[in-house]
Amino acid sequence: MKDVADQAAIDLHDFASQMSADVQVFKASNREMFAQMSRAVQVLHEFDMPVARIQGDRNALEQLMRSVTSSQSGITEFQSIVSVLPPLTAKIRKARKRASIVLDELIAELQFSLHEGAKVLEAMDALGVRVPTAVS
Numbered sequence: 001m002k003d004v005a006d007q008a009a010i011d012l013h014d015f016a017s018q019m020s021a022d023v024q025v026f027k028a029s030n031r032e033m034f035a036q037m038s039r040a041v042q043v044l045h046e047f048d049m050p051v052a053r054i055q056g057d058r059n060a061l062e063q064l065m066r067s068v069t070s071s072q073s074g075i076t077e078f079q080s081i082v083s084v085l086p087p088l089t090a091k092i093r094k095a096r097k098r099a100s101i102v103l104d105e106l107i108a109e110l111q112f113s114l115h116e117g118a119k120v121l122e123a124m125d126a127l128g129v130r131v132p133t134a135v136s
Contacts, residue, residue, distance in 0.1 A: 002089065009091035012082070016099040023106050030109060034116035037061070041123045058124060065117045072110040079103040 044054070083100055087093040 005088040006091055009089060009095040012085075012092070012095035012099050016095065016102045019099075019102045019106070023102060023109065026106070027109050030113055034113070034120065037120050038116075038123065041120055041127065044124070044127060054124075058121070061117055061120060065114055068110050068113045068117070072107055072114075075103055075107055075110070079107070 079100060082096055082103065085092060085096050087096065
């Protein structure tokens with residue numbers, strides 16, 4: 001039983017290690033993406049953009065935000081499962097704690113995405129480029 005528990009701890013630790021690196025890359029890219037989107041909206045009024053293009057961009061951002069919300073929900077559920085893993089060994093306890101911290105960081109970054117996405121949509125509204133989205 002201890003061997004199985006130790007292997008589970010190793011797997012969870014490996015998952016947390018890889019996720020930690022991936023979250024750092026995602027965080028940097030995500031923040032740069034939203035900074036660029038904000039800048040693009042600020043200069044949008046200077047270009048004669050076709051309405052279809054603006055609507056396409058807005059729809060893409062709204063779809064991204066729906067996907068992020070769904071992902072955040074799934075990751076939160078996974079985190080709750082990890083947090084209730086029985087601490088059969090010290091290795092599992094440590095791996096569980098590390099995985100939970102990494103998942104917390106990812107959830108926080110997804111929340112940042114939602115916040116920044118809403119700000120970009122508000123900026124589009126403020127510039128008068130609100131285009132009604134298609135009814136699904």
